[in-house]
Amino acid sequence: MKDSVSPDKLRQLYYEMLRIRRVQLKIESLYHLDDMKTPIHMYIGQEAIAAGVCAHLGKEDYISSNHRGHGHYLAKGGSLKRLVAELYCRETGCSKGRGGSMHLVDTSVGHMGSSSIVGGGIPIGTGLSLSIQMKGQGRVSVVFFGDGAAEEGVLYESVNFAILKQLPVIYIYENNQYAVCSQISARQRGEIIFHQTNPADMFVKVVDGNSVLDVYQAAGMAVERARAGDGPSFIECKTYRLRGHAGAGSDVHLGYRPSEEISLWEARCPVADFRKRLLQNGDMTAGDDEFMEKEIADEIDEAFLFAQTSPLPKGEEVEKYLFRG
Amino acid sequence: MPWSKIKPEIEEPDFQSVLGNTCRKVAYAEAIREALDQALELDERVFVMGQGVDDPSGMFGATLNLHKKHGRTRVFDTPLAENGLTGIAIGAAIGGMRPVYFHNRPDFLLLTMDQLVNHASKWHYMFGGAVHVPLVVWACIGRGWGSAAQHSQALQGLFMHIPGLKLIMPSTCYDAKGLMLASIADENPVIILEHRYNFKHTGLVPEEPYRVPIGKGVIRKTGTDITIIAVSYMVTEAYHAAETLKSDGIDAEIVDLRTLRPFDEEIILSSLAKTGRVLIADTGWKAGGVTAEIAAFLCENGFSSLKAPISRVACPDIPTPSGFTLEEAFYPGAKDIVIASRKLMGWGR
Ligand SMILES: Cc1ncc(C[n+]2csc(CCOP(=O)(O)OP(=O)(O)O)c2C)c(N)n1
Numbered sequence A: 001m002k003d004s005v006s007p008d009k010l011r012q013l014y015y016e017m018l019r020i021r022r023v024q025l026k027i028e029s030l031y032h033l034d035d036m037k038t039p040i041h042m043y044i045g046q047e048a049i050a051a052g053v054c055a056h057l058g059k060e061d062y063i064s065s066n067h068r069g070h071g072h073y074l075a076k077g078g079s080l081k082r083l084v085a086e087l088y089c090r091e092t093g094c095s096k097g098r099g100g101s102m103h104l105v106d107t108s109v110g111h112m113g114s115s116s117i118v119g120g121g122i123p124i125g126t127g128l129s130l131s132i133q134m135k136g137q138g139r140v141s142v143v144f145f146g147d148g149a150a151e152e153g154v155l156y157e158s159v160n161f162a163i164l165k166q167l168p169v170i171y172i173y174e175n176n177q178y179a180v181c182s183q184i185s186a187r188q189r190g191e192i193i194f195h196q197t198n199p200a201d202m203f204v205k206v207v208d209g210n211s212v213l214d215v216y217q218a219a220g221m222a223v224e225r226a227r228a229g230d231g232p233s234f235i236e237c238k239t240y241r242l243r244g245h246a247g248a249g250s251d252v253h254l255g256y257r258p259s260e261e262i263s264l265w266e267a268r269c270p271v272a273d274f275r276k277r278l279l280q281n282g283d284m285t286a287g288d289d290e291f292m293e294k295e296i297a298d299e300i301d302e303a304f305l306f307a308q309t310s311p312l313p314k315g316e317e318v319e320k321y322l323f324r325g
Numbered sequence B: 001m002p003w004s005k006i007k008p009e010i011e012e013p014d015f016q017s018v019l020g021n022t023c024r025k026v027a028y029a030e031a032i033r034e035a036l037d038q039a040l041e042l043d044e045r046v047f048v049m050g051q052g053v054d055d056p057s058g059m060f061g062a063t064l065n066l067h068k069k070h071g072r073t074r075v076f077d078t079p080l081a082e083n084g085l086t087g088i089a090i091g092a093a094i095g096g097m098r099p100v101y102f103h104n105r106p107d108f109l110l111l112t113m114d115q116l117v118n119h120a121s122k123w124h125y126m127f128g129g130a131v132h133v134p135l136v137v138w139a140c141i142g143r144g145w146g147s148a149a150q151h152s153q154a155l156q157g158l159f160m161h162i163p164g165l166k167l168i169m170p171s172t173c174y175d176a177k178g179l180m181l182a183s184i185a186d187e188n189p190v191i192i193l194e195h196r197y198n199f200k201h202t203g204l205v206p207e208e209p210y211r212v213p214i215g216k217g218v219i220r221k222t223g224t225d226i227t228i229i230a231v232s233y234m235v236t237e238a239y240h241a242a243e244t245l246k247s248d249g250i251d252a253e254i255v256d257l258r259t260l261r262p263f264d265e266e267i268i269l270s271s272l273a274k275t276g277r278v279l280i281a282d283t284g285w286k287a288g289g290v291t292a293e294i295a296a297f298l299c300e301n302g303f304s305s306l307k308a309p310i311s312r313v314a315c316p317d318i319p320t321p322s323g324f325t326l327e328e329a330f331y332p333g334a335k336d337i338v339i340a341s342r343k344l345m346g347w348g349r
């Protein structure tokens, strides 16, 4: 199937990853100015996952995201301007300055809100798939979560229900091997229970999360299954977080992970790797690449200008939005 | 053992409310069941879930046989995974459905606090109004026959603390139906805490669907000497207390709050202005609970009307014991309301 991905699609996948990367680098470069007063969690190193999965989704499909959610939001088609405005705590932000970096939303593209409670979005994304099934819509719901979240009880509760009802939900387990400074080996002993699932109950696959094509292909099978009413899927994407848990930049000085480990994964950068491959195979020209960089840079500049010049929420409206109606 | 079955053998107090003309006498559980039946009938987005909603006792009768009429897709039993299933209900609500999630006991809601408090209550505010969660969570407070410490907790104080959750505690058959229909129609997460003793009642309930407004209390009995603000089953106890007080020459007014969050500020302030003396009666604990909050509100906003300190009748701050002699000592009732009321009347004289 790898060869059956059209050059157009390959370039699209690359574009999506590149865009997520460039947005984050821009955020990082300005974060020290302290105008973005919000706790950020960089997705740098994990772009292939959001890009590869969301390439199969339409606006009407749902995603449920977490604290490390910039990539999910952008890949799903969330407004870049409103993302940046949210980081700048503006009224024009996607959550009107009430949510911040960890609480993004764009219902116009099926992003129904991200939770910063680890594992919290898992049952909600599962419930979204229940609403799809009840309405008989052929849509899918995708749940993104990390290896820390995989240890929470709600994952078990949610997957059990998804299997029971054969829900159109896809669990994307982004195993970046760390939860804050805690290495996965301190928390889990190898495989988790869902790797043992009967394939008739749930499609389970482990993929290289730094290969956008591997993610894309596995997600494609999962989405097809879900749309056909053939039940849930669980895809573990093995990956690595290249930056610190929160904030901007490297955290190598903290010493909880060896610098050689970071370098090793830097050499496996999903964006640079794929770029090299596309250029080598002639699926993308240097000109294409330049054009993309330029287009993305312009879009980013525009988004930051929009955010920086947008109005701030008014103190007298602090009580607004407690209840609907 | 009469624990999971409750016989509706007592007529609820006659509050002389004007109820409309299609009223019949029905049991408390049947009033709820009728509300659910009508909501399922009228709105295809509504579904009912919970551990045992389709079992032979049908959640004390409140969901009895609904699955037979509306099908198991819309009325379904759930795995014992209260937190996960609450999140699933939230997701379904965000996706445009209107789930009603039943639990036998509020004690089990403690396992759902992450989804209720961290998620359902926050979703509308935290996303600047972009999403909302029209979810109803229902649970029935246990009491009696050794329900003990883990099957009898009246946890309204905990939920009342949380911005973004609506909290309802009905006391009559009429309200049980009307508040259920109002909760299902509401665009926000609503918790309904029932009380096991209310299920002993029968009362007048109109046949057609109707809504009792959320956030509005009601005067169950007018009076001039003292205001008894009561919640849920304590309204019945307050009624009996008022009968006794009458023979003392004390004319008590009873305010049934019905909704604890948001509670009806106006009705209690104007009753206080009339009587100058307030007693608050709740089925839950005293410390940091409903009586504390209402008392604080009245002190802040109606102090000049107070002729005596506010009095509170609530459960002692200990776990519920199981033995019946200890239960007897644990639960406050009409007698305690009478004693406290007399004391209030004597204050300053
Ligand atoms: C329930 C809960 N426990 C702890 C935290 C603090 N916390 C925030 S992110 C995080 C690590 C999560 O790890 P993982 O799920 O692997 O996601 P990653 O950060 O690696 O993307 C922790 C412990 C939290 N937000 N929620």
Ligand SMILES: [Mg+2]
Residues within 6 Å of the ligand: A146, A147, A148, A174, A175, A176, A177, A178, A179, A180
């Ligand atoms: Mg992790």
